[in-house]
Amino acid sequence: MTEPAVRRPKALAFDVFGTVVDWRTSIARESAEFLARIGRPDIDPHDFADQWRRRYMPAMATVSSGQRGFVKLDILHREMLEAVLLDRDIDVSTLDPAMLADWTDAWHRLDPWPDAVAGIARLRAAFPVVTLSNGNVSLMIDMARRAGLVWDAILGAEYARAYKPQPAAYLATADALAVEPHDVCLVAAHHSDLAAARGCGLMTAYIDRPMEYGGARAFDADAAQHWEYRADSLTALAEQLGC
Known part of the structure; x- marks a missing residue:
């Protein structure tokens, strides 16, 4: 029996620290x-x-x-x-x-993971891509300009006036995009972040970053679930989404 096809999101929202940058x-x-x-x-x-x-x-x-x-x-x-x-x-x-x-x-001044710039560019060709980070706006802008990351909008904690995993951070992002929460897919390397997003109705895409903690086991590894998408890079996620 084949698994049902995963519904396609309307927008992608990215965790940044650890997911996009090292x-x-x-x-x-x-x-x-x-x-x-x-x-x-x-x-x-x-x-x-x-x-x-x-x-x-x-x-x-x-x-x-x-x-x-x-x-x-x-x-x-x-x-x-x-x-x-x-x-x-x-x-x-x-x-x-x-x-x-x-x-x-x-x-x-954080460096992007090797696949981040190309992966986000490919994904952006098919979807709006925004940050859903706890980083403030000026931080996100400086990082993006230095690393060559192109976002359609800087959203997340400062916009919502709430830090993840507070529901307001996820829901305000969907509201800013004028879509329902279930139409937004959070792209993140952290199971706890994805679990909180899922609890707010968002779709989820897990990006495996085994070197985020220098090879040590992630603090939230026990929170792993079956996420809608799973990839070992953003370019691989772009392949899965047909970008």
Whole structure:
């Protein structure tokens, strides 16, 4: 018995960190330079990147829980950076504020995965492609211009004033596109993100990025489900969608 054909989406919404860009390698590369500048080349830059990213979900949870009002991810990234430095017994007050700002902006300078630019271009030939990221608009624009990524719109957390996995982030994206949630397909490398999108009625496309965490098992691997689409690259997803 053959499986029923998967319904074709009307638009594709992309998670960005980890799905489209390689945040870990990029942040480690940039952090190595900054750590050397502050006299701490002994700190492993990949471990530093992991520690910085590990504070991502808890930081957003303070907004989602109502403990604080909505703030852009750039602000959270700066707070997370200072927390990681303090954990390493580095007195942030002795560091140049301009350098800390530039270090925070490393998240604006992430490299795309090798298939990302070509894959998104192929998909964009057949579908509207938008971001559905927790990254703020200026961050997404800087990253896209540097990496050569072309989006039809920058949507997600700042537009919705809500961080994923809050339903508002997914539903506001569908509303902005003037389509029903079930007509939007979230493209993501994270099972937890896809599960939250599915809970809001969106279609799902899983992109396998085994090196997002340097080969380590993803934190949400146990949340895997049977997603509508599954591919090991964005170009492979384009093939599946006939682009």
